[in-house]
Amino acid sequence: MFFNRKASTPKPTMTYLGSGSEFDGNLKTAGDLRVDGTVRGNVEAQGDLEISVEGSIEGTELRGQNILVYGRVKARVVASGKLTLSSTAHLEGDVIAHSLQIDEGAYYLGYISTQDQASPTLLPSDRNLQLPESVSAPSSDRPTS
Numbered sequence: 001m002f003f004n005r006k007a008s009t010p011k012p013t014m015t016y017l018g019s020g021s022e023f024d025g026n027l028k029t030a031g032d033l034r035v036d037g038t039v040r041g042n043v044e045a046q047g048d049l050e051i052s053v054e055g056s057i058e059g060t061e062l063r064g065q066n067i068l069v070y071g072r073v074k075a076r077v078v079a080s081g082k083l084t085l086s087s088t089a090h091l092e093g094d095v096i097a098h099s100l101q102i103d104e105g106a107y108y109l110g111y112i113s114t115q116d117q118a119s120p121t122l123l124p125s126d127r128n129l130q131l132p133e134s135v136s137a138p139s140s141d142r143p144t145s
Contacts, residue, residue, distance in 0.1 A: 015045075019054050026059075033064070035071070042075070053088050067097075069106075 013031035017023060021037030032047035035055040042059045043049070049064035051057060055071035062073060066081040069089040077083060079097035087105035094110045102108060 013047075017055075019052075048081075062093075 013029070015029040015031065015033045017033075017035045017037040017039065019036040023037065023039045024041060026042045026044075027033075027039055028044045030046050032049070033043070033045040034050045034052065035043075035057060036052045037055060039057045040059065043057055043062045043064075045064040047064070048066045048068070049062070050068045051071045051073060053070045056073070058072075058074040060075060061078065062075040063078045063080075065079070066084075067077060067079045068084045068086070069091055070086045071088070072090045074092045076093045077091065077095045077097070079095075081097075082099045082101065083095060083097040084101045085091055085103060085106040085108060087103040089103075089106040089108075091107065092109045095112045097112075097114055100112060100114055
């Protein structure tokens with residue numbers, strides 16, 4: 001199991017959405033959350049969050065302490081701890097996390113920002129990032145005279 005806690009720490013509540021289950025709407029839990037079913041909406045777990053191989057989440061935002069993805073996620077992800085994308089993970093969305101681990105074979109599409117802040121800042125929404133002047137564009141992207 002993904003959730004490792006010291007024995008002296010009181011065990012938080014665990015919410016479980018079983019395989020074959022579907023949830024439409026915003027889901028907020030006071031403790032840990034494991035998703036083996038489908039969630040369509042925003043998800044916020046005060047504790048850790050695990051999306052199994054059968055699990056999927058599609059919404060605007062997904063928040064949690066430590067987030068482990070084995071399944072599919074299409075949302076902006078904010079992890080106050082560590083985000084782990086396993087080799088079976090499929091994630092489409094921008095990420096803000098304290099730390100990040102991406103296993104070989106994982107699919108990821110989006111922008112990543114690792115930060116050591118309790119309240120992360122928003123990523124740019126225009127996605128038109130400019131290269132610094134010290135970095136030249138590939139020759140195929142250079143304008144012709």
